[in-house]
Amino acid sequence: MRTMANMWEKVEELVRKHEQEGGAWLKLANDGDTAVVVVLGEPHPREVVFLEGKYVLWSEKLQAQGHKASLRVAYNVGVYGTREVKVLEMGSAFFNTLNEVRKKYGQETWAFEVKRRGAAKDPKTTYSILPDRQLTPEETAAFQALRLHDLPKLYAAEAVGAASGTPPPGASSAKASEPVDVKLAQAIATALKALPREAVDRFLQKFAVQRIRDLPASKGELARAFVDALVREYSAESVADVDPFGP
Secondary structure, three states: OHHHHHHHHHHHHHHHHHHHOOOOEOOOOOOOOEEEEEEEEEEEEEEEEEEOOEEEEOOHHHHHOOOOOEEEEEEEEEEOOOOOEEEEEEEHHHHHHHHHHHHHHOOOOEEEEEEEEOOOOOOOOEEEEEEEEEOOHHHHHHHHOOOOOOHHHHHHHOOOOOOOOOOOOOOOHHHHHOEOOHHHHHHHHHHHHOOOHHHHHHHHHHOOOOOHHHOEHHHHHHHHHHHHHHHHHHHHHHHHHOOOOOO
């Protein structure tokens, strides 16, 4: 019975992991969901109104209709375990807590644990944020070098996601099925050719493709960030393998 319970827990963890890998948004959809992240760049605030299951930008017209604006703030965050750059969107209470923690511990040199406290669609859901680990100088440099999402452009181009952090409903399904841009595919291929076969296999397995040109356009930027992380990882290993006392 214990083995069966362990397998259920393992599969549950894998499901959450794969859900996290889809799209640009960091998803903390259920009570207890946790992510360890490094906050990158500057926040992107927006005044919005929640209508028909999604957030829309506040306007004087909506105000005249009796709707009250609320604040939503988006952040670029680097996931500690994978160094993928995701977008995390939260309310003003989370911003206040994050700002206090950031000022005390430092934004660039610490990874923070963000944890959801509340079931899916629970209006009383809150999010805690605590310092999880201090980054090494090498980790700090790696995270600061990551390519960030252009938040104003992202929100201008797509409909705003729901409070749970699901990808924006305005995202084009046709674009998602299109192949990755040729120039980006060539850049990824060039970078991977310089790495060990192990790194190439990791890339193909992560994005569930057999050829780089099969990569969907919707995962292009995520693939670029993943390859950048692989280059840094294997470059660091190469430096570590050098014998400082050798000829």
